[in-house]
Structures are given as structure tokens and as C-alpha cells.
Amino acid sequence: MTPSVGFVSPTDGANVSSPVSMEFIVSNYNVSPVPQEVETPRQGMGHHHVGIDTECLPVGEVVPQGDPWVHFGDGSTTFETMLEPGEHTLTLQLGDDEHRTQEGLCTTVTITVE
Numbered sequence: 028m029t030p031s032v033g034f035v036s037p038t039d040g041a042n043v044s045s046p047v048s049m050e051f052i053v054s055n056y057n058v059s060p061v062p063q064e065v066e067t068p069r070q071g072m073g074h075h076h077v078g079i080d081t082e083c084l085p086v087g088e089v090v091p092q093g094d095p096w097v098h099f100g101d102g103s104t105t106f107e108t109m110l111e112p113g114e115h116t117l118t119l120q121l122g123d124d125e126h127r128t129q130e131g132l133c134t135t136v137t138i139t140v141e
């Protein structure tokens with residue numbers, strides 16, 4: 028079974044109002060809070076990251092801390108943020124316990140904020 032990530036909302040091409048509510052889903056993979064101490068990243072487990080107006084990172088790269096990325100190391104699958112009116116790209120990127128990107132676990136939607 029191929030792992031995948033996706034936005035439950037907003038959907039690609041959606042017109043939304045700010046603050047923008049997001050909900051994330053994974054298939055055939057597990058979302059789990061980052062343990063307090065990480066010796067080796069757990070296989071098949073990770074957490075979400077959202078990048079605002081940026082693209083998927085190369086596989087194996089560590090998701091940067093700070094703008095334009097938000098880490099959900101607590102395992103959360105929802106997020107709400109203010110965005111300026113206009114078109115925005117939202118990138119959902121799964122990373123392992125070391126915030127390292129995984130093969131096939133990134134997706135992007137383009138939305139318009141009214």
C-alpha cells in the first residue's frame with residue numbers, strides 16, 4: 028500500500044476566507060507526536076508540516092524551522108492561519124521524527140483567499 032498525504036480541506040482551487048482552516052490526512056502511514064528523545068526516527072511514523080507559498084522539498088531533506096514552514100510535532104492534523112487576500116500555495120509535507128521528508132509524502136493545493 029502506497030503511503031500518501033492530502034488536504035481534507037481546503038481543496039485544490041478552493042475560494043476561502045481568512046483565517047484559513049486546514050485539515051490533513053494520511054493514508055498507509057502513521058501520524059505521531061515527536062518523542063522527547065529521538066535516537067533513530069521511527070519507521071512509518073511522522074508528523075505534518077505546512078509550507079505557505081512554497082513547494083515540496085526534495086526527499087530526505089530536513090524541513091526547516093520557521094518561515095515559511097510550520098511543524099506539527101505534537102501530531103496535530105488541523106491548523107488555522109491568517110492569509111492575505113489573493114492566490115496562495117499550501118504545501119503539506121510529512122516528515123519523520125527528525126523532520127526529514129519521505130518519498131511520495133508531499134502534496135500541494137492552490138487556493139484563493141477572498
Ligand SMILES: [Cu+2]
Pocket residue numbers: 074075076090098099100122125126
Ligand atoms: Cu517537523
